[in-house]
Amino acid sequence: MSLLPPLPAPLGLLAELTHRCPLACPYCSNPLDLERRSGELDTATWLRLFEEAAALGVLQLHLSGGEPAARSDLAALVRGASRAGLYTNLITSGIGLDAARLGALAEAGLEHVQLSVQHVRAAEADRIAGLSGAHAKKRVFAGEVGRAGLPLTINAVIHRANIDVVEEFVREAAALGARRIEVAHSQYYGWALKNRAALLPSAEQVAETRATVERLRVELQGTIVIDYVAPDYFGRFPKPCMNGWGRQSLNVTPSGRVLPCHAAETIPGLGFWSVRERPLREIWQESPAFNAFRGTGWMREPCASCPRREVDFGGCRCQALALTGDPRNADPVCMHSPARALITAALEEARRSHEQFAYRRYVPATTKAANPLTAAAEG
């Protein structure tokens, strides 16, 4: 190790506090095999992890899930993270957080709220989220964020069922007082991959969305910042996934396993270490999962000799695995990948598809259809 240049410290940590969620969005990036409540880390372990993350050099903490508000100790977690010096960002559905709870989070040091919105029309939004009344609650919540004085980002995951209302998404976000909106095309992992045929838009729709975003960026400059996440299936080169495996960020699952990205556990044979057993610094530097695809040494052709190998890092390992069966292959999105035909076929399949959503649910279903938030309150 001493002969290698020092490993850069990670900038961001995504804490998946829980997989419990009142919504059932078919594009969810959570794994199909959701973690149960009984397996979640306790408050003290999360707080220790936040201290270790700050000491390691992490600057921003993204509190996510599932729905992070399903954790009754959320304010304590925000307070601890804030004390550690981390910038605290809450990624939420807005369901289960009333004005009082939000006020407690702001008081505990919360710095930013990112709210997911599924559509601009309530009926459609509720259908996508799989929860009736969700959209109305989100609108109320957005107002509460403003009243609490917290900056708001609207996150709109874009797919075939809402790609026709991108402009309305942006205007509604501005009207709700958001400083930022993420117009983010669905990425096809977890539940989204399962629902790919029902979610993928057409190339024409994607081109139109891009043009709409460009136009609105000019018109609304200084009012709202529009971040656009392109859909990689339509590109010639893959996305630089996570800006490189194990380079800038890490994910912690509800039960404490530390991952280079949220989908990494789909790759068989990687050794994931847990914060229950080891300090975060050791995991970041030494865990086999982090070192498996760091740098360029793992690459095969066409990546190994590609001039873009340190631009896009071979794309996404999880996508290479999911679509080609081997995580060492080039991301099949790449025009140089011998498996690019798989992407073309998926786009063609989606064009002909009239598939229904498979909603994100705990599988196999238990006999009692427990609402995850109610379950939280009961506990």
Next chain:
Amino acid sequence: MTAALSETAKPRLARGVRLQQDKARGGYVLLAPERVLEANGTAVAVIELCDGERTLAEIVDILASRFAVDRERVASEVETLLRDLATKRMVEL
């Protein structure tokens, strides 16, 4: 060209934006929603003066005198920085 910023504006960092020392990598960073921006020495000097009380004119005066640089040059640099941060909704003018 955009119009010059008002000399009486009282810039300040928007809520949810803060300047922080980056102990692991050295230097300073501006932390904002989903953003980490490296702040160079000039940016740090400007941002530290943006407290919502001082006017733009006062900030420029302080920096021109501290660094013994031509006032117009300082004014132009400060305006460029603040305009950029305002477009990103990180500074309120």
